[in-house]
Amino acid sequence: MKAEGYEARTRLVQIQRRASEDELRELEREYCSWGDTVHYLETPKFFARCEGSYLYDDDGRPYLDLQMWYSAASFGYANERLQAALKRQLERLPQLACQYLHAEKVLLAAAIARLNESKFGLKGRVHFNVGGAQAIEDSLKIVRNETGKSLVFAFMGSYHGRTLGASAITSSYRYRRRYGHFSDRAHFVPFPYCFRCPYGKRRDDCGLYCVEQFARLFETEYHSFWDAKAGECEFAAFYIEPIQGTGGYIVPPPGYFRALKRILDEHKILLVDDEIQMGFYRAGKFWAIENFDVAPDIIVFGKALTNGLNPLSGIWAREELISPAKFPPGSTHSTFSSNPLGTAIGLETISMLEEKDYEEITRRKGGYFLDRLRELQRRYPKVIGDVDGMGMALRIEICAEDGYTPDRELTDRIFAEGLRGDLDGRGRKMGLVLDIGGYYKNVFTLAPCFDITYEEIDLAIDLLDQLIRRCAPDRT
Template sequence: MISNNAEIMEEDLKDKYQLEEEDKASLIEYTHKVLNFISKDTLNEDDKKFITKETVDDFKNFVNPGFLEYRKSVTNGGQYASVEWKDAGLNSFIDVSGKEYIDCLGGFGIYNVGHRNPRVLKAVNAQLKHQALHSQDLLDPLRGILAKLLAEITPGKLQYSFFGNSGTEAVEGAIKLAKIHQKKKGKNYFISTVGAFHGKSLGSLSATSKGMFRKPFMPLVSGFKRVFYGDVDMMYKTVRASSMVGEDIAAIILEPIQGEGGVIVPPHDYFAKVKQICEDFDILLIADEVQTGMGRTGKMFCVEHYGVEPDIMCLAKALGGGIMPIGAVIATEDVFSEFFPNPFIHTTTFGGNPLSCAAAIATINVLLEDNMPERAAKMGTYFISELRKVTRKYKNIVKEVRGMGLMIGIEFENDKTGYKVSKGLFDKGILVAGTLINAKTIRIEPPLTIEKAQCDFVCKALDEVLSNI
């Protein structure tokens, strides 16, 4: 009787979940159509209509309709914005309809060496001919080589790297490293800052500050305390008070410049003073360089501006050269050695894969050989100066232009103005966006390869948009 019921249930499941041959054939035809337009260099009018309609419909029905509503708020006439199609040189991209945009968002900081940088693309294509992913069991050479390169270019005694696929994973790795290293000393608490953004997985979200992101998922990972960014006195008092009540701090995690917080540049001596607090109380300093690293601010890593050597550093975004996703957490031997006895204590299937490592190695080559950090410093100085010249005429709506290198923020009096400016620039073929925690600040974060003429075009367009507002 049991056997018969099982057979009946199996037949029912087949009927319920198995694709009908007609549906299967339809899906195969659909995938062929999609693969066909992927392989095309140019699109005809039917292709454009198909891609645009499919994209909007699929986001509405299968991805998240909230993205459509967001795009409507920052584009002209309430349309759903453009549908991306392909890159157009190092600093621009083209939508399906053929309109070109100067990229002043840079994928939230991933395109430091430009869109489809030829050397990065060449390395990835070459590696793809050998092997895309690794077996997980044998030693893979590019992971070791990339770790060596990072040890050479990062400040201080940072030496050992663990590779993941994103900034969030890098922060998760940093938190776990700090926990395992400091737990034996009875130190279990962390300090992060108001305005901080460190990711949205459960651990990294515990360090992130925005209530809108945090509240739906509470309670988060315990043991995180908050201080105001840039306030050394509050940092010291919080560390000392925590020590006095037996809640000793394991690590302090900081962005060298708060990115999503609104491109907030701290006082120049802030990091050095925080580092001194760390040394006085035996606390680890975690530098979250996910957005500020890889030449963005005019140095290879932003902490170099402050003369500080962290115990742990997080990298991602631009590390993959705008071609492949990769994140890294790098630590000193003293800290990372906690992972030595059992290298499987913290792993990820795709982290450190050959394609991503090839992209990162090529990215480091471009940054060093083309002096990209120095270029970012020079172009950033020019761009910030020109943006300030424009915005001085609109002091009633513009509060400040600030930044370092090519990590620039323009803060307005309110969120509404920020959205209007983003929309106006988009209509003129320039992509910018607000910051996630401080929406009244828009970021100007172009590839480090941006040309002077493109900076001038952006400034002229900004002048016209602000004049209309």
């Protein structure tokens, strides 16, 4: 946390500010749509500045951020190297219609495609877009173009975005309820959520029972998915998150995805890997799917590629699915899809990832953070039912005194209390920024900055400890 010059910058912001916070809130109440997620909190929080692992309010008070813009700012807020790449591009080629080529697009696509070829032994191509949901839409077009089918599998607890197509394969009905009938809604399959096994099995002796249940769908044509005589499945693809994001950072058991992939290959079902939240080392590998020894047919990515500085997303697909003969010019289009600013930052991100061992960094720091969370769980067994994680994707499941029943009310209290900004940050008042996920909205999904220090991890544990004692004093 850098303090030099901050007071001067704060004074400048206060001088330049044309409206008080109360005036801004009144304007927001009257003119801003409430259709996004801001008003999940009754009084939304204003922030004025960001740097490293911290957000700052107008008073200069720091808030340690453990979710980093839903894992988009993995390399820290106001990352100097990535901002410098953005500034260079602003001065040289800030704008260009996507019907033309520029070097950054070509080099970034080549870097990702070559990397995937080295990892999976598969030749493929990269196609860019702006947001994660838009990239999901493009992947759906590739799937339909290849198979001629519109039905797909997805997991319960999945989150793939909120455009109409992405909402159809996102498991929450709440995201679809207002918008009529979704005839191509995915068929949702239980995710291997071992802490709350949907089949009531135990993690240590289930024998991957959940995979067996999926395989049974193809035993007979009367299960409605498979025509054994034609050797054809009604479903085109299975959309997965290797580690569920909004679903609660759930880590599947070893061997699960290998077993699932065998079934998909047998029935000629494509595997589409959504890495929007977990890609670029969040889960300890460049792609989270690498942790499970599976090669996907399509990868969808976004978020951390540009560290949130300029929206850019994309898909990588096997050559057989995306070659110019199969997916010709004009198959899809977005005005800002391969914009020069985003691709320039993305190219710098890839260069940065090649220079440092982020696999070692995220596994080492994530392992330390997870050990500290387990200490916290042992200290408060009547509050924390489960902690888990892979790399720097970590989860804290808040439960009732029995250690299992979801406690959404307490989770909401802890979340709101962290944003009050009156925790003791070792002699300084500060706040804690958390994100809530999970099937029952009782899970804190932690995605800290990769450059977080061990001292800041210890500070995070101290702040979480304070929040638990403050919000659940009768259980501590």
